[in-house]
Amino acid sequence: MRDFTYLRATDADAAAEALGPEASIIAGGTNLLDLMKLQIMTPERLVDITRIDGLSTIEEDGDGLRIGALVSNAALAADSRIRAGYPVLSRAILAGASGQIRNKATTGGNLLQRTRCPYFYDTAMACNKRAPGTGCAAQEGAGRMLAVFGTSEHCLAAHPSDMAVGLRVLGATVEVRAADGALRTLALDEFYTLPGDRPDIETTLAPDEIITAVVLPAPRAGSVQAYRKVRDRASYAFALVSVAAVVEMDGDRIGKVDLAFGGVGPRPWAGDDVAAALAGETPDEALFRRAAGALEPDRAPHPDAAFKLPLLRRTLVAVLREATGLAEASPGTDHAKDAA
Amino acid sequence: MQTTLTVNGEERRLDHDVRTSLLDALRDHLGLTGTKKGCDHGQCGACTILLNGKRINACLTLAAMHEGDEVTTIEGLGTPEAMSPLQSAFVTCDGYQCGFCTAGQIMSATGMLAELKEGMPSHVSPSLSEGSEMTDPEVAERMSGNLCRCSAYPFIREAIAMASEDK
Ligand SMILES: Cc1cc2nc3c(=O)[nH]c(=O)nc-3n(C[C@H](O)[C@H](O)[C@H](O)COP(=O)(O)OP(=O)(O)OC[C@H]3O[C@@H](n4cnc5c(N)ncnc54)[C@H](O)[C@@H]3O)c2cc1C
Ligand code: SF4
Ligand code: FES
Ligand code: FES
Numbered sequence: 188m189r190d191f192t193y194l195r196a197t198d199a200d201a202a203a204e205a206l207g208p209e210a211s212i213i214a215g216g217t218n219l220l221d222l223m224k225l226q227i228m229t230p231e232r233l234v235d236i237t238r239i240d241g242l243s244t245i246e247e248d249g250d251g252l253r254i255g256a257l258v259s260n261a262a263l264a265a266d267s268r269i270r271a272g273y274p275v276l277s278r279a280i281l282a283g284a285s286g287q288i289r290n291k292a293t294t295g296g297n298l299l300q301r302t303r304c305p306y307f308y309d310t311a312m313a314c315n316k317r318a319p320g321t322g323c324a325a326q327e328g329a330g331r332m333l334a335v336f337g338t339s340e341h342c343l344a345a346h347p348s349d350m351a352v353g354l355r356v357l358g359a360t361v362e363v364r365a366a367d368g369a370l371r372t373l374a375l376d377e378f379y380t381l382p383g384d385r386p387d388i389e390t391t392l393a394p395d396e397i398i399t400a401v402v403l404p405a406p407r408a409g410s411v412q413a414y415r416k417v418r419d420r421a422s423y424a425f426a427l428v429s430v431a432a433v434v435e436m437d438g439d440r441i442g443k444v445d446l447a448f449g450g451v452g453p454r455p456w457a458g459d460d461v462a463a464a465l466a467g468e469t470p471d472e473a474l475f476r477r478a479a480g481a482l483e484p485d486r487a488p489h490p491d492a493a494f495k496l497p498l499l500r501r502t503l504v505a506v507l508r509e510a511t512g513l514a515e516a517s518p519g520t521d522h523a524k525d526a527a
Numbered sequence: 528m529q530t531t532l533t534v535n536g537e538e539r540r541l542d543h544d545v546r547t548s549l550l551d552a553l554r555d556h557l558g559l560t561g562t563k564k565g566c567d568h569g570q571c572g573a574c575t576i577l578l579n580g581k582r583i584n585a586c587l588t589l590a591a592m593h594e595g596d597e598v599t600t601i602e603g604l605g606t607p608e609a610m611s612p613l614q615s616a617f618v619t620c621d622g623y624q625c626g627f628c629t630a631g632q633i634m635s636a637t638g639m640l641a642e643l644k645e646g647m648p649s650h651v652s653p654s655l656s657e658g659s660e661m662t663d664p665e666v667a668e669r670m671s672g673n674l675c676r677c678s679a680y681p682f683i684r685e686a687i688a689m690a691s692e693d694k
Binding site: 287 | 528545546548567568569572575578581582583584587588589591592594635638639642645646647648649650651652653654655656667668669670671672673
C-alpha cells in the first residue's frame with residue numbers, strides 16, 4: 188500500500204476542506220482498502236468521515252425516509268421501517284457480500300464501490316477506467332462479469348452493487364453536500380454517469396463533495412416487491428444478473444410497475460420500457476415473455492457476457508410470475524406495508 | 528502514529544504506521560495471533576473479530592480508524608479452561624480439520640447468533656419480519672463469509688447448532 192496522510196474529520200466542513208483530487212473519503216473501508224492494497228487506488232490523503240455526527244441515523248423525511256450516508260448496510264437492511272415499507276431494499280442488501288462486510292459497509296460507500304472487472308484489478312493490463320487512455324483489455328479478453336447495457340467502446344464494465352439496484356427501483360435520491368455546505372439532491376440516473384469516452388468518471392460528484400444521505404420516497408403499501416439475484420454460487424458472490432421489482436395490482440390487472448436490473452449495466456439499469464408494457468395488462472406468461480423480449484442492448488455485448496441477456500429475461504419472467512400471483516412467492520418476494 | 532483501543536477488555540496503546548490494518552495491529556503489534564490472515568482482502572473470513580460487538584473483517588479496516596473502539600478476538604472469548612459455548616461446541620463436534628479458519632468461524636458465529644437473536648433477517652429467510660429458525664440453509668447463508676479450505680462445513684454447522692441450543 189502506498190503511504191498516505193490520515194485525517195479524522197470531526198465535521199463536514201473539516202472533511203470538505205481536506206478533500207480534493209489527491210484525497211479520498213474513507214467510510215467502511217471495505218472497498219477502498221482492498222483497492223489501495225493492490226495500488227489500484229493511491230490517494231495521498233485519507234479523510235475519515237466515520238466520526239462526523241448526524242450521518243448515521245435513519246429519520247423520517249416527509250412521507251419517506253432519510254438514510255444517513257454512514258448507516259451500515261446491515262443496519263439498513265434490518266431497520267423495521269425498511270423491512271416493512273421497502274422490503275426490496277432489505278432483500279437487495281441481504282443478497283450482497285457477507286455478514287461481516289455488511290456490518291462495516293456504509294450506504295455512501297456502497298453506492299461508490301468500484302467495478303469487479305478483472306482487468307481493472309490487474310495493474311499489468313490496459314484499463315481505461317483505472318488508467319485513462321490505456322485501452323480496454325476486456326474487449327479482447329474474458330468477459331463473463333461485464334455489462335450488456337450502457338457500455339461504450341471504451342469500457343464494458345458493470346456496476347456491482349446490489350443495494351443500488353434496490354434503491355433505483357424505489358426511486359431513491361442521493362443527497363450531496365458541496366464544499367460550501369450547499370445540499371443538492373440527485374436521482375440515481377443523475378448521480379451515475381455512463382462510461383462514454385471517460386469510464387474513469389463514474390458519477391457527477393465533485394472531488395470535494397460528500398454524500399450525506401439517501402432519501403426514499405413514501406412507501407408503496409400493498410405493492411409486491413422482489414429482488415432476485417443470480418450468481419455463480421449460492422452466496423457471497425457478485426450478481427451475474429439481478430432483478431428488482433415493485434408491482435402494484437389493480438384488481439386482476441397489473442397497476443404501476445417499477446423495474447431495475449443489476450449486473451448488466453454501468454449503473455443500476457432501469458427497466459422503464461418493460462414496466463410500461465406491463466401496466467394495465469392482465470398478468471400471463473405470454474405477456475411477460477413479450478415484455479422481457481423487448482430488452483435489447485444498443486451495442487452487441489461481449490461474447491462472454493451475451494448469456495446475460497436471456498438469463499435476465501428469464502429471471503424477469505420468473506420474478507413477474509411471483510409478483511403478480513401466477514406462482515407462489517419464494518424468499519425474496521414480499522408484500523410492502525406502511526413503514527411501521 | 529498512535530491509537531488507543533480496548534482489546535479483550537484491556538486498554539492497549541499502539542504506535543504504528545498509518546497503513547497498519549487492524550488485523551496486523553492485533554497480530555504483529557499485540558501478539559494476538561489467534562486471529563488469522565487468509566486472503567487479506569475480505570474474501571475468506573479468517574480475520575473475523577468483534578468490533579464494538581459486531582463481527583467484521585479485521586483485514587479491511589485501518590487500526591488508525593479505531594481510536595477508543597472495543598475489539599474482541601478469539602483470545603477474549605474464552606480460555607482453554609473456560610471456553611465459550613461456541614468454542615466448546617467446535618471441540619465436541621470436531622468443527623475443523625487443519626484449524627486455520629476456526630478462530631474466524633467461531634468469532635463470526637458469535638456475532639451471527641447475536642444477529643439472529645436481534646431478529647435480523649437473511650437472504651434466505653422466508654419472511655423479513657417474523658424472525659428466522661436456525662435451519663441449515665440459514666446457518667450456511669449467514670456464515671457464507673467464512674470459507675473453510677478443508678471443507679469442514681457439516682461439522683461447523685453442527686457445532687453452531689449445538690451452541691445455539693445451549694443458549
Ligand atoms: C469479498 C467481497 C464481496 C462483496 N460482495 C458484494 C456483493 O455481492 N454485492 C454488493 O453489492 N457488494 C459487495 N461487496 C462490496 C461492498 O458492498 C462494498 O465494499 C461496500 O458497500 C463499500 O462500502 P464502504 O463503506 O466500506 O466503502 P469505502 O471502501 O469506505 O468507500 C468506497 C468508496 O466510496 C467513497 N465514499 C464512501 N463514503 C462516501 C461518502 N459519504 N461521500 C462520498 N464518497 C464516499 C470512498 O471515497 C471510496 O471511493 C463485496 C465486497 C467484498 C470485499
Ligand atoms: S471493461 Fe472497463 S474496467 Fe474493464 S478493462 Fe475495460 S475499461 Fe477497464
Ligand atoms: S484475511 Fe480478512 S477476510 Fe481473508
Ligand atoms: S479447518 Fe482447515 S480451513 Fe477450515
